[in-house]
Amino acid sequence: MSASRTKFxxxxxxxxxxxxxxxxxxxxxxxxxxxxxxxxxxxxxTSGWVVLAYFITGWVASSQPAGLYEDADDAKFWQxxxxxxxxxxxxxxxxxxxxxxxxxxxxxxxxxxxSRLADEIDSLR
Numbered sequence: 001m002s003a004s005r006t007k008f009x010x011x012x013x014x015x016x017x018x019x020x021x022x023x024x025x026x027x028x029x030x031x032x033x034x035x036x037x038x039x040x041x042x043x044x045x046t047s048g049w050v051v052l053a054y055f056i057t058g059w060v061a062s063s064q065p066a067g068l069y070e071d072a073d074d075a076k077f078w079q080x081x082x083x084x085x086x087x088x089x090x091x092x093x094x095x096x097x098x099x100x101x102x103x104x105x106x107x108x109x110x111x112x113x114x115s116r117l118a119d120e121i122d123s124l125r
Contacts, residue, residue: 009062022035039054
């Protein structure tokens with residue numbers, strides 16, 4: 001896939017105006033309702049500067065490519081990667097360590113002098 005899954009995109013599929021709030025919600029993993037409420041509150045608190053920033057972001061940012069995520073689990077995974085890359089790499093490293101340990105156990109079982117296992121392998125031949 002040529003599109004970057006860690007980049008901010010406008011989410012036109014869930015958009016109300018331009019898709020900026022939906023894009024922020026997709027990028028951060030926060031519920032879209034809370035992002036919209038926060039945007040409205042910030043618009044009042046900053047005397048409208050957030051509205052200007054909203055429209056500039058909607059004009060500058062690119063739309064989310066079709067098929068960026070395969071399913072909801074894929075979207076959740078990439079949201080986690082964007083929010084905490086260190087945790088994501090630690091999870092991958094841990095998964096590889098677990099796989100390596102299991103393969104070492106299988107290799108140890110296969111290469112050991114286990115006569116019962118050798119008999120079972122010979123019976124399968």
